[in-house]
Amino acid sequence: MAVPLTADTFADALRAEGVQVVEHPDWRTHNRNHRGPWGPVRGVMLHHTAGRNSLRLCRDGTASLPGPLCIGLIAKDGTAHLLGYGRTNHAGSGSAAVLDAVVAERTPPSPGPDAVDGNALFYGFETENLGNGRDPYPAAQLAAVERLSAAICRAHGWSSASVIGHKEWTRRKIDPSFSMTVMRARIEARLSLKPVPRPAPAAGAYEPFPGTAYFVPGRRGALITAAGERLVAEGCGRYAVGPGPVWGEADVRSYAAWQRKLGYAGAAADGIPGRVSWDKLRVPHT
Known part of the structure; x- marks a missing residue:
């Protein structure tokens, strides 16, 4: 069980891990906390946007799915755009068995029936990609996913097993369209290294x-x-x-x-x- 990081501690952790961060207006207080609690947090959930030019959508959402739709959007150039902080509309309902695996820090099983509110339990991040298997993920973008995930795991004392994809949470989804097994291996390798910080913007x-x-x-x-x-x-x-x-x-x-x-x-x-x-x-x- 973990209390969510404060917004400032979170941003500092990303920079300490070498993530290029852009802070958008009011991101620290832009959330869906009025719809229910955020936390205790159990892990990190990764997504792909299934579209381009998604900053506005991820921040504001739609009439049927209000924003923010994630805490941050990872652009093609590896920049992490911070859009909200707290409960966000990113995960939806998912598998209790998968949640048990994340808490126990072991490889998640195939997802069972949707039964648990993931919006309350995970840090959620979108990676800009069409998700069609033909749109590439540039090296800088995947490196940012790795560093960002490692930063949160390091801050909470988690292993890479605390990072899952939306497709591992529920049968309804196919994102992200990169291998979570490979990404977790990258995150675990990074956690064994001393982080190289990136200076805060001036x-x-x-x-x-x-x-x-x-x-x-x-x-x-x-x-x-x-x-x-x-x-x-x-x-x-x-x-x-x-x-x-x-x-x-x-x-x-x-x-x-x-x-x-x-x-x-x-x-x-x-x-x-x-x-x-x-x-x-x-x-x-x-």
Whole structure:
């Protein structure tokens, strides 16, 4: 039985394990605790999103499944986006036999009937992937899954047997679409190592304003993608596909939404970054 880590202790544990963390607004208090208790926590549950550009969905959920849908989303580049903390709508009901195995820290059996509320018992994380067997998991992304899981296990004194996939919890699910046996072996190997911490973000952790002239149609670069990801995180993404590395109309529409969110109107919300709005967007170094 374990009391959940405090939000600050949790974030510190991730950074101490070398996880690249992005903290989204109000993540420490964004949860479903009003629907029931969170804890005692028993383990970590991993998922895949079955879609792309999932930050907003994972944070806000849907009308039928309110957010947050996880504590954190692990992006393709290995960044862990912290979206909520506490009870989240990620696990649903699952197998009592699997829960017994997690508590005993042994390999889970095939899941039995859904009988236990997993939302109350697990830290839940989404990994961005289509889950179709053809969408790859980049090495940086799997390394982040490994480090994040190891960080929580290390903090609670758990072994890697405390980490399960959603597909191991219930017969209803197939996620994540990577091997949990392999991932648990990676986590166990990492727990035998001394963690290498990553510094907490500071004022210099964000990209400086590159100038208005930088944002011309067709401009290509990792900075464009990073800015788009932050716009999505702020609920201002207007992308059908993306964000991507080429500055285009979808980026302009998304940035205009950000400017309006900041209170700009008319010509001041033209979708072209200015220094003040850019600094408030806090685009991480690329």
